[in-house]
Amino acid sequence: MYRVKVYVTLKPSLLDAQGKVVKGAAVNLGYDEVENVRIGKFIELSINENTKDVNTAVEELCSKLLANTVIENYKYEIEKE
């Protein structure tokens, strides 16, 4: 089994409204040292070993479905168990 960890993040140039709110909340809690918060998605996939080319499959899944490349970047880690 391949365990795949996918991280989807908003492109750095874009305003992250959620992150802004969370940063405000952190500062309200007294953590003035928090300078920036960016919120993204963490997705775990389990892919069976019969797959021919796990790298291509994951790459396609990310670009087609898991992230919208107009606004999001993605990266992933593939581990074999």
Place this chain on the structure above:
Amino acid sequence: MKFGVVIFPGSNCDQDSFFCIKDVIKEQVDYIWHQDTDVKGYDCIILPGGFSYGDYLRTGAVARFSPVMQSIIDYAKDGGHLIGICNGFQILCEAHLLPGVLTANDKLKFICKYVNLKVENDTSDWTNLYKKGDVLNIPVAHHSGNFFAETDVIKELEDNNQILFKYCDAFGNVTEEANINGSVNNIAGIINKAGNVAGMMPHPERAVEDLLCSTDGINVFKSLVERMN
């Protein structure tokens, strides 16, 4: 004319669009199930509002891969008329039939209310019965209506007259204050370059009867009917 209204699991404005066409526009209309693949014979397909597949990954992201969408993509490429309203607009962007993307409203809250829209294009198949500069009163109801595209894409939309509506104040001024959701340049609705595919966040089908407090949305549908006849 024959309209088709697509039902995705989680669509919830499908009936509203259906009744709008049947009872107000008085044209022929059918539902299209999301697993159907045959969309021949329609003069216009409506992708209605709602929360297709719960909108769980990103709005419209899963619907874009449903069986019916593959046929609809071909239909649109052949010049078929297609309009996405609210969730439908989000699906069209995810399917790359329209440029850009709709992200969460800048204030991160769902917004349901009547807003003012300025007509930017009065020649398209969807807006030719309006006059440029008209201020329309049409409701919005969305959590992710914040239209974003890169600067060069926006410039192209502006240059090609592809922007149908912008959020404005009661007097037609396109102001920062009137921008309810943070959309680039207050964009509320656009068309593709060919003009056969339209997407808008506001709900014209909710403003088609005096009983519903406004009739300003009716001409979105009538413009097309007029043009097609």
Place this chain on the structure above:
Amino acid sequence: MEKEIKNTTPIAPDVYQPMGLNDEEYSKIVEMLGRHPTYTEVGMFAVMWSEHCGYKYSRPILKYFKKYKEAIEGEGLENAGIIDIGDGLGICMKMESHNHPSAVEPFQGAATGVGGILRDIFTMGARPIANLNSLRFGNLDDAHNRYLFEHVVEGISHYGNCVGVPTIAGEVYFDDSYSGNPLLNAMAIGILKTDEVATAGANGVGNPVMIVGSATGKDGIHGATFASVELGPDSESKRPNVQMGDPFQEKLLIEATLEALKTGYITGIQDMGAAGITCSTTEMSAKGNTGMSVNIRKTPLREADLTPYEIMLSESQERMLAVVEKGHEDEVAAVFKKWGLQAVVIGEVTADEIVRIYDNDELVACVKGKDLADNAPTYYLDTKEPDYISKVQNYDLSKLPEPNDYNKVFLKLIGDISIASKEWVYDQYDHMVQTNTTILPGSDCAMLRVRETTKGIAVTTDCNSRYVYLNPYKGAKIAVAEAARNISCSGATPMGVTDCLNFGNPEKPEAFWQFEQAVKGLAEECEAFNSPVVSGNVSFYNETPEGTIYPTPTIGMMGLLDDVDKRMTSEFKAKGDKIALISGVSKDANDYDALDGSEYIKAEFDLAVGNTPHYDTKEELNVQACIRELIDKRLIKSAHDLSEGGLAIALAECCINGKLGATFNIDTERPVSNTLFNEAQSRILISYDDRNVGEIKNICNKYSIDFISDGQVSSDEKVSISVNNKAVIDADLNEITDLYKNTIGKIMKY
């Protein structure tokens, strides 16, 4: 397979007591079964005999409600909840509390509250057409209250919007008695053909029993028992009790259920709410005078290792139990499959009125359905008038000083969070989906058109709980009267009521006294308005270590307007229109302008004192009949009832919502504060074209209604009120509009 359970051993008190059963109740179970219960059975009894499911404390009091009494003594509650609106159509409605879940996890608590009440509606075969909700929080200067408020609203918004049912009306009040114990009363309305009502009985011996919808997990185990204890400091740690909602699944369930019912093969169906499979199997058996044999291991599970106890008590959301005509399981399952949902046969209906629960071959519970569903012990609790009652009622309000600047008081009230516009809330709710909403939120009530008829349905929720606190009997009457007045101001006639009765710990005689008094007042008034209580819900134990909430019997009311084109709204329509106050209040009453219980006394002096404001049933019926006739004859342009903040606030609201100014003068010999801010009931502010004044006066005379007219709508952006022609309030329309519309939003930093 085994048919009976034998050789059980006694369950220890330290096992059944934490589940909510006392020793006496345990003995009663042993007596009913003729043996000791199994662990699973004890759990089932505990949850079904909790107040939340079994109404063991409230049952004797609920008999004040005529329909309820008839129903439990006769045919059963089924179908009692449907209001016939003609044209072969019926309206069903219900309101339910989700207070405790919302206190510990506001987003999911509120969301699942909406989901649960919707399932009650569509399992009757009705399409849900509206959500309403009544919300109460502590004051917003407290950060935790703001957190609860924000996330409860977001939970409702998330769930209601996604399922595509418009949230069209409701109310939000703030008072410190709700600090830490917020109220979320969710109401839903559905429409159905009166000859297509689905039943909840397990009918037809041999028919298969199917579980439909989501898989079962560990969520919400003992949620119903949780609702039946007071909130304490450790309530937050009870979070695992809160269920998680999936509105997308619910939307599919609505469509699939309504489509499956159309097949005609479903002979009985029930939602799985509190107490999950336990509740649905035993109640459906009890209603059908049948039994059931069920293998719960066939239930689709989210985690494979669930014990029978957990499966029986899980409150996983978006599930239902259906009994299907034998031989047609596949057709029914196919409909659910089309919508991407599971429908699995888990058992069958049996003849002997016994519910047998198997875990594969092992019989884990064998109980009589009626023992759990109908034979919960009934307690007759003591009542005692609380000490505070005589203190607050005898408070001498005449000693309070008269303000020196009425304008200042007026602005303070406009910006009072309980009076200020709730736009910040309802803008987050999709109130237009289904395209039937013809009176939008912000008027006295909302209205939906009924497609393919000329009719309109008016709906509202109401309860001024401060009045109920000061005088539970009369306060409850006023709650009904005000709801009815809101309906009448739209032109519609009140038709029916659903209620949600939120009170403190019933085992305390003072709280139970409040409950009994309020129910009595409510029942009497519903009869007076010819609006039977068709459904309802009781929520006790609304207490925190800091105290008890105000007794809050929330009223949800529905009315019918035959010609929806005649609907009336509250805002002023055009400059030059005349303004009049029409009043049913008899000037002979010595309390006709008393400030008792008013928002003014609360805002200005921080006091909740006095009795209730003036109220008389006869006067109220008259003024409502009068306003309906004025609307029916198209003689007036707006109608807005006077409530919190009295005449001054009513006039301001008509101006703000109409974006027009107004002047109004009133002649009186009484103190100005009483005139401006008293909350005497049975009064309505109207505007009209002067041409109609003669006819309006005639109709008012006919109903013995005072017609007090000395004002008009203007375009000069000023709201001015004078008393004896001396200006007492003179405010800028833009300033009060900003205060009214933006106060809550600014507090919530939105």
